[in-house]
Amino acid sequence: MRRLSLVQRVGLLAAGIAALVGILFVAALVAILSLRNAEARESRSKDVTVATLRVRTLSADLESALRGYVLSANPRFVVIFQTARARVPADVGRLRDLVRDDPPQRVRAQRVENELQGYLVDYADNVIFLAQLSRAAATGQAAGSEAKRRIGEINGTLDELLAAENRRAGNASAHARDVANVAVGVGIGAIVVSSALVLLFGAWVARGVARPVRRVAEAAVEVAGGDLTVRLEPEGTAEVSALVTAFNSMTGSLELGRHQLIAQNEQLREGERHKRDLISMVSHELRTPLSAVLGFTALLLERDFPPDEQRRYLEIIDTQARRLASLAGDFLDVQLLAGGDLTLVRTRFDLAELVREQAQLFFLEPASHRLALDLPGEPLVVDGDRDRLSQVVGNLLSNAIKYSPPDGEVRVSVRSEGRDAVVSVSDDGIGISPQDGQRVFEKFFRAADAAATVGGTGLGLAVARDIVSSHEGTLDVQSAPGKGSTFLLRLPLGVQQPAATASANP
Ligand SMILES: Nc1ncnc2c1ncn2[C@@H]1O[C@H](COP(=O)(O)OP(=O)(O)OP(=O)(O)O)[C@@H](O)[C@H]1O
Ligand SMILES: [Mg+2]
Structure with missing residues (x-):
C-alpha cells in the first residue's frame, strides 16, 4: 500500500474541512435567501392587507355617503361620495398592482374592481339620480337588499383576498422557518464532523508520526547500548517510513x-x-x-x-x-x-618417473621401512613444476616413514583415473583422528601424538597443498587413528600423452 506523506495527510484534512465549510456556507446561504424571501413575502402581504383594508374603507365610505345623501338630501354627501369615488381607480389600481404576480389574487382584485364598478355604475349612480327626483323612492331603494348584497359581495371578495394573502404569508414564513432549521442542523452536523475530523487527524498523525518516531528513538537507545541487531518495521507516514528504512x-x-x-x-x-x-x-x-x-x-x-x-x-x-x-x-x-x-617453472614430464625417483631417495638401502611400489606400464605425463611436485611427493613419503613404526610397509601407487593422474601413499602408522583430518593441511599444525613422537614444523603438508592447488590439483587424506593413513595426490593429465615410446617401469 502506498504510504501518504505528512503533507498529503494535512492536505487531505484541509480538503475535508474545506468541503464541510463549503456545505456549511451553502446551507447558511440557502437559509438566508429563504428568510429574505419570506420577509419580502410578508412585507408584500402587509401592503396587500393595507391596500385591501383601504378598498374596504373606500367601499364603506361610498356606501355611507350614498346613504347619507339619500336620507338627508344634503349635497355635502354627494361631494364626499364623489371624493371617495375619485379614489377608487387609485386604491383598486394599487391593490391590483400589488397582487399582479399572484394569479388567483389578481383574479380576486379584478373581481373587486368589477364589483365596485358595478356598484357605482349600476347602482349608486341610479340611486343618486332617483334621489334627485324622489327622495322617498330613493330611500326605499337605498335601504333595499340590493345595496347590502352588492356591498356584501365586495366585502366578501375582499375578505377572501385578505384570507388568501394571510395564508400565503403564513406558508412562506413556515417554509423559511423549516429551511432555517435544516440549515442550523446542517451547520451543527458540519461542525461536529469537522471536530471529529480534526480529532481523527490528531490520532492519525500520532499513529503515523509520533509513535514510529518514538520507536526509532527507543531503537537508537538500544543501538547506543551496543545492540546492532535492532531492526524496525517500516510504518507511519512516507517520511517516517523513509526514516525507519534509513x-x-x-x-x-x-x-x-x-x-x-x-x-x-x-x-x-x-x-x-x-x-x-x-x-x-x-x-x-x-x-x-x-x-x-x-x-x-x-x-x-x-x-x-x-x-x-x-x-x-x-x-x-x-x-x-x-x-x-x-x-x-x-x-x-x-x-x-x-x-x-611462488612461481612455477612448468614442463611436461612423466609423473610415474618422478615418484620412482623420490621412492628411491627415501628408501635407500638399508631402509627403515619396506616399500611396495605400484607404477603404471606407461608414462603419465603432466604439465607442472617438476621440482615442486617432487617436494610434494617427498613430503608424503617422509610423513609415511615418520609417522609409522620401523619396518612398516609404505605402499605407493601411481595410476590414471579419467583425466587425472593419481598418486597414493599409504602407511600403517599412527593415523589421524577425525577432528584433525583437515587441520593437518594448516600451517604449523601438528597432531599431539605426532608431535610427541617425532620432530617437524607442521609446514610440509600446508606447502604441499598450496603447490598442488596451483597445479589445479587436489591433495586429500583418508585416515583413522591407529589404522594408518592414505594421502591421495590428484593432478590433471597433460593434454597430449606422449607416444608409447616413452620409458615404462623402472
Ligand atoms: N602419514 C601420516 N600419518 C599420521 N599423521 C600424519 C601423517 N602425515 C602427516 N601427519 C600429521 O600431519 C601433521 C602435519 O604434517 P606436515 O608434513 O605438514 O608437518 P610435519 O611432518 O609435522 O613437519 P614437516 O614440516 O617436517 O613435514 C603432522 O605433524 C602429523 O600430525
Ligand atoms: Mg612432513
Missing part, C-alpha cells in the same frame, strides 16, 4: 562493520599466534640440528678420531645441515606462498 540500513551497515572488525581482529590475533608459533617453532627446530652440527664439529676439531668414526660424525653433521637447509627452504616456501609469489 535507520535499518544504518544498523545493518554498523552490524556488518562490527562483524568485519571482529573478523579482522580475529585475523590479526591469528597472525600474531602464527608469528609466535613460527618463532618458537623456528627456534626449536633450528636449535636441534644446529646443536648437533656445532657439537660434532667441536668434537672433530678438539680430538683426533679414527677415520671411520670421523666419517660417521661427518655424516651426522651432513644430515643435520641438510635438515637445516630443508627447514630454511620450508620457511621460505611459506613466505612465498603467503605472498602469492
Whole structure:
C-alpha cells in the first residue's frame, strides 16, 4: 500500500474541512435567501392587507355617503361620495398592482374592481339620480337588499383576498422557518464532523508520526547500548517510513562493520599466534640440528678420531645441515606462498618417473621401512613444476616413514583415473583422528601424538597443498587413528600423452 506523506495527510484534512465549510456556507446561504424571501413575502402581504383594508374603507365610505345623501338630501354627501369615488381607480389600481404576480389574487382584485364598478355604475349612480327626483323612492331603494348584497359581495371578495394573502404569508414564513432549521442542523452536523475530523487527524498523525518516531528513538537507545541487531518495521507516514528504512540500513551497515572488525581482529590475533608459533617453532627446530652440527664439529676439531668414526660424525653433521637447509627452504616456501609469489617453472614430464625417483631417495638401502611400489606400464605425463611436485611427493613419503613404526610397509601407487593422474601413499602408522583430518593441511599444525613422537614444523603438508592447488590439483587424506593413513595426490593429465615410446617401469 502506498504510504501518504505528512503533507498529503494535512492536505487531505484541509480538503475535508474545506468541503464541510463549503456545505456549511451553502446551507447558511440557502437559509438566508429563504428568510429574505419570506420577509419580502410578508412585507408584500402587509401592503396587500393595507391596500385591501383601504378598498374596504373606500367601499364603506361610498356606501355611507350614498346613504347619507339619500336620507338627508344634503349635497355635502354627494361631494364626499364623489371624493371617495375619485379614489377608487387609485386604491383598486394599487391593490391590483400589488397582487399582479399572484394569479388567483389578481383574479380576486379584478373581481373587486368589477364589483365596485358595478356598484357605482349600476347602482349608486341610479340611486343618486332617483334621489334627485324622489327622495322617498330613493330611500326605499337605498335601504333595499340590493345595496347590502352588492356591498356584501365586495366585502366578501375582499375578505377572501385578505384570507388568501394571510395564508400565503403564513406558508412562506413556515417554509423559511423549516429551511432555517435544516440549515442550523446542517451547520451543527458540519461542525461536529469537522471536530471529529480534526480529532481523527490528531490520532492519525500520532499513529503515523509520533509513535514510529518514538520507536526509532527507543531503537537508537538500544543501538547506543551496543545492540546492532535492532531492526524496525517500516510504518507511519512516507517520511517516517523513509526514516525507519534509513535507520535499518544504518544498523545493518554498523552490524556488518562490527562483524568485519571482529573478523579482522580475529585475523590479526591469528597472525600474531602464527608469528609466535613460527618463532618458537623456528627456534626449536633450528636449535636441534644446529646443536648437533656445532657439537660434532667441536668434537672433530678438539680430538683426533679414527677415520671411520670421523666419517660417521661427518655424516651426522651432513644430515643435520641438510635438515637445516630443508627447514630454511620450508620457511621460505611459506613466505612465498603467503605472498602469492611462488612461481612455477612448468614442463611436461612423466609423473610415474618422478615418484620412482623420490621412492628411491627415501628408501635407500638399508631402509627403515619396506616399500611396495605400484607404477603404471606407461608414462603419465603432466604439465607442472617438476621440482615442486617432487617436494610434494617427498613430503608424503617422509610423513609415511615418520609417522609409522620401523619396518612398516609404505605402499605407493601411481595410476590414471579419467583425466587425472593419481598418486597414493599409504602407511600403517599412527593415523589421524577425525577432528584433525583437515587441520593437518594448516600451517604449523601438528597432531599431539605426532608431535610427541617425532620432530617437524607442521609446514610440509600446508606447502604441499598450496603447490598442488596451483597445479589445479587436489591433495586429500583418508585416515583413522591407529589404522594408518592414505594421502591421495590428484593432478590433471597433460593434454597430449606422449607416444608409447616413452620409458615404462623402472
Ligand atoms: N602419514 C601420516 N600419518 C599420521 N599423521 C600424519 C601423517 N602425515 C602427516 N601427519 C600429521 O600431519 C601433521 C602435519 O604434517 P606436515 O608434513 O605438514 O608437518 P610435519 O611432518 O609435522 O613437519 P614437516 O614440516 O617436517 O613435514 C603432522 O605433524 C602429523 O600430525
Ligand atoms: Mg612432513
